[in-house]
Amino acid sequence: MKTSENTQQLEKKSVYRVQGFTCTNCAAQFEQNVKALPGVKDAKVNFGASKISVEGEATIEELEKAGAFENLRLFPEKQRIVVEKESFWKKTTNIRTVISAVLLLVAWLIRDQYGEEHWLPVSLYAASILIGGFSLFLKGFKNLAVLRFDMNTLMTVAIIGAxxxxEWGEGATVVFLFAISEALERYSMEKARQSISSLMDIAPKEATVRKNGQDIQIPVEDIQIGDIMIVKPGQKLAMDGEIVKGTSSINQAAITGESIPVTKSVGDEVFAGTLNEEGLLEVKVTKTVEDTTIAKIIHLVEEAQAERAPSQAFVDRFAKYYTPMIMLLALGVAVIPPLFFGGDWNAWVYEGLAILVVGCPCALVVSTPVAIVTAIGNAARNGVLIKGGIHLEEAGSLSAIAFDKTGTLTRGVPVVTDLIPLQSHSADECLSIAATLEKGSQHPLASAIVRKAEEEELSLPDVEDFSSITGKGVKATVNSSEYYIGSPRLFEELLSIGRMKGIQSQIEKLQHEGKTVMILGTSEQALALIAVADEVRETSKDVIQKLHAIGIKKTIMLTGDNKATAHAIGEKVGITDIKGELLPQDKLEAIKQLKKSGQRVGMVGDGVNDAPALATATVGIAMGGAGTDTALETADIALMADDLEKLPFTIKLSRKALQIIKQNITFSLAIKLIALLLVVPGWLTLWIAIFADMGATLIVTLNGLRLLRVRD
Known part of the structure; x- marks a missing residue:
């Protein structure tokens, strides 16, 4: 019993927000320190979201002690933190950098008068080094004590060596430039993280709730499911809920990315963070603050930024071996020429120190995460949830996209267009029997028939022995007679060829008009043809054209509908390949075949009916993620609006991210290689080294931030 309790304690998982991260190396170091704490089983830092997940037992004091090298502060994930913006002049590191710069400038100005080696400029250089590099040296010496070689270690050794x-002047210059680049890197990462923090500020922290006949304002954490929330015109909704009174236009741009407000009335679902534009609304709260759609979006975006993309995994593996190699190379350059070839010790030690500086893997390590954090944050602000760096990269490499028809290319709200009686039964009789059979079905076409019967105010008799015939239709007993309703394929099995031949031309005519035909009948005869049409979305054709324009070679429609209807709709929207009459397993097989043919294929569906195909595709893309838990959980990417218009933007953003990641990795490695080659003629100086390293870091960071400019 005791062992079981201990195991439970060890497996306890806590999530904390972290303040004070300055670089990816520091975040990795903090993760290692926390893992080493007694009672901690595992820890994972999410640098993009500034969070740490701790599995096991550890107090905040212990965690902050593990992050003392960076003066990190931790807060429980759900605790509301009011961050006061500190002015530039109040930040200790910035004050030290300014003092260091002043001392360096004075030393430069007087060195010609006194000489480079005079005690006065040397003292000023030394003071500049100690003040500007104070925090750097603290980390560097701690690392040296445990033989840990990272950026801080390399820089510390290089500056002390100089x-x-x-080389006091160059040492002081390196310290100053390093401090400046660190400040710029911190600023850049904060800019990237704003993608998340802006999401957190979307929903109000308080709401007006009606309790005991009084309207009172309370924090969202105190609101319970079932409470009635009062939302005035011009106010944002603080919680997800259902309208119980009032009608208004709701601007849902914050959640779905839709710029046009949507009219909502009694019974409609509304989301936290959306804006009530016109009427007074009373909303019954349906979810707690932790479970609102915006809370789920924030959580998924943060989790996505923690997930390593393939390129980031490569960089992490490479950096692990790269830093020790640079240390060995620097040692070799400093020692081998003087020992074996009579080289000047000072000159070659200087070259070795320059290699240490240029060899810092800062630019390489930051090249991928800054691009991924920025791209995923930008997508979320535009109503697209990308659930990880791996899916971001894969979406950028898609060559084919498959679409479900119903609810994706079409509106998903079919209507009855034709009802043709074939025997002595009247149209109303046929519709009444058909609606009675379809009452128990979950199929979208069934709801069209039931709605039509309700519009005609027909009475529906009782049904007995209802059963579904998978992929073909349903059967049941109505008024003591057994009836079937389903696709022509079902009646081809039930009826003789001669009986089907008489109605085949009528079926084909309706199908060529883009309508889905169902037959109502018995096991002996067909009683009526019922044609149902699903309206094509106005945006579908435009979206398909945009996808072809940006280089998607194949667009495929996968539908259970008959081939004639599928072709009519597919040709209307401009789809290149059309496959009809598919069961769920056929859709899955179609995706597998596309992948076998070498295509990297995305599948767009509703996240429920197309789950197997979505899971098998290179990237599964769900439509209408807002308010749909299944879509948010099953898909790799969720389009929050129930509209395809965000798809070309998503592909464009993913491709741009992939392009920038490749640029960053190539540039980071190329600049190091060029700088290292300067060692051969002895041209590599500490100045060039620091510009190569810090300049590269700044360039890849700013290049990653360009993803904020990709617009829908």
Whole structure:
């Protein structure tokens, strides 16, 4: 019993927000420190979201002690933090950098008068090094004590080495430039993280709730399911809920990315963070603050930013071996020429120190995460949820996209267009029997028949022995007679060829008009043809054209509908390949075949009926993620609006991200290689080294931030 309790304690998982991260290396170091704490089983830092997940037992004091090298502060994930913006002049690191710069400038100005090696400029250089590099040296010496070689270690050794061989001026310059680049890197990462923090500020922190006949304002954490929330015109909704009184236009741009407000009335679902534009609304709260759609979006975006993309995994593996190799190379350059070839010790030690500086893997390590954090945040602000760096990269490499028809290319609300009696029964009789059979069915076409019967105010008799015939239709007993309703394929099995031949031309005529035909009948005869049409979305044709324009070679429609209807709709919207009369397993097989043919294929569906195909595709894309838990959970990417218009933007953003990641990795490695080659003629100086390293870091960070400019 005791062992079981201990195991439970160890497996306890806590999530904390972290303040003070400055670089990916520091985040990795903090993760290692936390893992080493007694009682902690595992820990995972999410640098993009500034969070840490801790599995096991550890107090906040212990965690902050593990992050003391960066002066990190931790808060429970759900605790509301009011961050006061600190002015530039109040930040200790910035004050030190300014003092260091002043001392360096004064030393430069007087060195010609006194000489480079005079005690006065040397003292000023030394003071500049100590003040500007204070926090750097603290980390560097701690790392050296445990033989840990990261950016801080390399820089510490290089600066001390420069001072030792009398290069005080260059040592001080390196410290100053390093401090400046660190400040710029912090600023850039904060800019990227704003993608998430802006999401967190979307929903109000308080709401007006009616309790005991009084309207009172309370924090959202105190609101319970079932409470009635009062939302005035011009106010944002604080919670998800259902309208119980009033009608208004709701601007849902924050959740779905739709710019046009949607009219909502009694019974409609509304989301936290959306804006009530016109009328007074009373909304019954349906979810707690932790479960609102916006809370789920924030959580999924943060989790997505923690997930390593393939390129990031490569960079992490490469950096693991790269830093020790640079240390060995620097040692070799500093020692081998003087020992074996009579080289000047000062000159070659200087070159070795320059290699240490240029070899810092800062630019390489930051090249991928900054692009992924920025792209995923930008997508979320535009109503697209990308659930990880791996899916971001894969979406950028898609060559084919498959679409479900119903509810994706079409509105998903079919209507009865034709009802043709074939025997002595009247149209109303046929419709009444058909609606009675379809009452128990979940198929979208069934709801069209039931709605039509309700519009005609027909009475529906009782039904007995109802059963579904998978992929073909249903059967049941109505008024003591057994009836079937379903696709022509079902009646081809039930009736003789001669009986079907008489109605085949009528069926084909309706199908060529883009309508789905169902037959009502018995096991002996067909009683009526019922044609149902699903309206094509106005945007579908435009979206398909945009996808072809940006280089998607194949667009495929996968539908259970008959081939004639599928072709009519497919040709109308401009789809290149059309496959009809598919069961769920056929859709899955179609995706597999596309992948076998070498295509990287995306599948767009509603996240429920197309789950197997979505899971098998290179990237599964769900439509209408807002308010749909299944879509948010099953798909790799969720389009929050129930509209395809966000799809070309998603592909464009993913491709741009992939392009920028490749640019960053190539540039980071190329600049290092060029700088290292300067060692051969002895041209590599500490100045060039620091510009190569810090300049590269700044360039890849700013390049990643360009993803904020990709617009829908």
């Amino acid at each position: 001072a030792t061989i009398g």
